[in-house]
Amino acid sequence: MQFRDTLRARILQGELAVGSKLPTEAEFGEQFGISRIVVREALADLVRSGLIYKIRGQGAFVAARERDEDFVSTVLGFSDEMARKGRTVRTQVLQQELRAPTEHEVQMLTLGADAQVVALRRLRSVDGELQLLVTTAVPADLAPGLHRTRLENRSLYDVLRRQYGMRIVKAERWIDAVLPDAASRELLGVAADEPLLRIESIAYGANGRPLEYYEALHRCQASRLHVKTTT
Template sequence: MARGIDRSSPLPFYYQLKQLVLTDLRDRQLAAGDRLPGDHELCATYDVSRTVVRQALAELETEGVIQRVKGRGTFVAPERTSEHLVQSLTGLYEDVAARGDQLRSVVRRLEVAPADEQIAGLLELPVGARTIVLERLRLVDDEPWVLATTYLPYDVAPGLLDDDLTQHSLYALLEQKYGVELTHGRRRVEAEVASDTLAGLLGISPGAAVLVLRSTSYAGERPVEVFVAYHRGDRSRFEVTLKRTPPAESRPPLMHVTGQASV
């Protein structure tokens, strides 16, 4: 960090400091996990207040550039991986494999259970109908990444209880072994904070941000899979490709009404 704060610049000190840190990361080619100067060192180096330092680092942390660990210091944050699970009917296995990373699963639960009211409604089954429940802790390159629970009608894949789901894609099994042709789905993403139990499984701090992906997949008109997946907020981001549709030429013009309405 050879440059300093330009005190004659109209740019706020915190913004200048933020740019200096970014330049330092680039010039020194720092990698994820490398330690950065602490608050006191930055204050002394650039002769700025701790408020300035905190604001600059807070923005960098929000943007996913750095990671501040209480009692340990400030580090370069691991790069968040873009996932396209909200814009195409793929599974995490396929998405991770396409990036060249390795995914394995720890199967925490695989059993037949009666559908409660919520799951029965989503799968369009009677309440109490037999479903296969699959809970997996998904690890990318051996780091906990996602905790996912999947529900399927039992008749869709009755042999699934005997399949190896630690290394294989569920979607590939459904399509290749059970002849289930997935055609479309509906997914939504929500933000939550990690409970103590979830944080322990994902290796994050209680209260840390998680991205929750909820999905229903269909084979034709029949819903055949429902899942809820908790993704680490510090490792994942979802990207969606948008396309603007030109306004329809046949759309009627806006009407301007004057006068007083009577009732």
């Protein structure tokens, strides 16, 4: 893990250029004082996460930074999907409170007149790069105390599953391109003319009730959203 994380950091920080050939397993083993088996396992992890690729008979190379992300086409949360690919997600909680829903949240979550929501605003990075600004609303009656639960660097979906027994079985999502406002640009560190993908999502439980609504601003310069469809 130490070798893998060291190599990942060197790639993400640009010390190893896109397209450059990596040392052989034997050379890495000698350089770091580890076995070829350990090197091979670490390189396999980096292949799965899309940071490097291998060509038979030629070796391993640093991949282009564009990566596919599948979370928009699954009921997995963003953290869960990134973890499955061996990528590191960090979450900064900017807002976490119990409040009355907005008119839009009432509509999307089909809430009653006196309902409250747990409102979250989180800034999320992947492998050290800022990538998502997410505003989330969860019906408060489904998750009592969620507004006091520590969510820094945690998966919200994992908390909802473990702590509240909430199981998401389907979701609707809408995607369009937007230019972010000044506050969002500053948080994500983007230029004024950099377009973002806006993702709106409603997640549902087995009984058909909406469990969560979110709106996410997604930086797409170094990744693509990947959607699978079936007949």
